[in-house]
Amino acid sequence: MPGIISILQKRELLSERKIAVQNDGKIGVFWHTQNRGKSLSMVFYAHLQQSELSQPTIVAMIITIWRDLRIFVTLQTIFETTTMKNKLIQLSIWIAAHITLVVVLVTAVALFLPSSFVWIDTSAITSMLGVVMFGMGLTLRPSDFRPVLQHPKDILVGELAQFLIMPSLAWLLCKLLSLPEELALGVILVGCCPGGTASNVICYLAKGDVALSVAMTGVSTLLAPIVTPVLVWLLAGESVEVDVAGMFLSIMQVVIVPIVLGVAANHYFQRTTRRIVPLLPMISTLSIAFIIGIIVAHNATSILTCSLIVAIAVILHNVFGLILGYGLSAITGSEPSKRSAIAIEVGMQNSGLATSLAATHFALFPMAAVPGAMFSVWHNFSGSIAAQIFRRQSDNQHNVIL
Secondary structure, three states: OOOOOOHHHHHHHHHHHHHHHHOOOOOOOOOOOOOOOHHHHHHHHHHHHHHHOOOOOOOOOOOOOOOOHHHHHHHHHHHHHHHHHHHHHHHHHHHHHOHHHHHHHHHHHHHHOOHHHHOOOOOHHHHHHHHHHHHHHHOOOHHHHHHHHHOHHHHHHHHHHHHHHHHHHHHHHHHHOOOOHHHHHHHHHHHHOOEOOHHHHHHHHOOOOHHHHHHHHHHHHHHHHHHHHHHHHHHHOOOOOOOHHHHHHHHHHHHHHHHHHHHHHHHHOHHHHHHHHHHHHHHHHHHHHHHHHHHHHHOHHHHHHHHHHHHHHHHHHHHHHHHHHHHHHHHOOOOHHHHHHHHHHHHOEOHHHHHHHHHHHOOOOHHHHHHHHHHHHHHHHHHHHHHHHHHHHHHHHHHHHO
């Protein structure tokens, strides 16, 4: 056996490894004469294993001491790197799974200790949201948009619900609750934004149609540069001056460009991005939490005086969005899994974009960013509850079929 494993042998080893993992989990012995490259082959294969498996256990027995000392150090480095990577991935998973807790804690700290976040300028929100959008792009592939062609009716229903129900609800709630101009602008901004990135995770937990959810998020995000500014102008243009062209450019810069770069990076540098993707849930969660922290800290006093009315508006907006999204998809004959996906996609907005637009284009109305920040806190909490309801519904239907 030669010292360096060829490409064909690599494929054969990968195939044998998969079989071994499915059976007793044991595989492989290097056995040949001296000075044929056993140690180097062992290092190569150890690295191959740690890049392909999530938590491999590799036992290396080295007989000669001096010649193989460097090989042993190399193997030890590989194992230590793998252990550290696995710990980071576990931390990323934990933070993403407890996004509501993280956001609530950050909100509480920013509200009662504003100095912890007030030193960060609101202009940083745009950069942080760009990081989140780039991360979203890293998880997307052109094939993720295939449902647009395969199920155009569901996509059409979902997008109509997204850009009709939520903006209309926002305008109606502003009138019914007699919201002040600044807060009304913030609620309308939330209602006119595309679906939020967290909706895909919630849809997965709800056993909904994840492919449809991802496609809807992608399509609504691509439509946002045109649709969002126009809707804001139509619903809030009488009260405040709306820079439609400026908002278009902002959404292109902070949403579309980072997503396109992320998709391109995922396509051309897949081997590298595959190592980064497991850490994205943590990065996105912390970025969103910091965006909320910055907004809350800069408006802490005002929030404490009007928190109740904003909370009522945000809760009603989100809950009715979920209900009406589900109802419209049911009326149009969508399957249960697709109803869940559409309901979650409609109810969960990209509130981070709403806060970014408020901070960038409506700086004269600082409270306009507050509804977006509060929506971010609430919709993660309500989304987890909705996921449990839809998941239970899916399980009951499955049991009936059986």
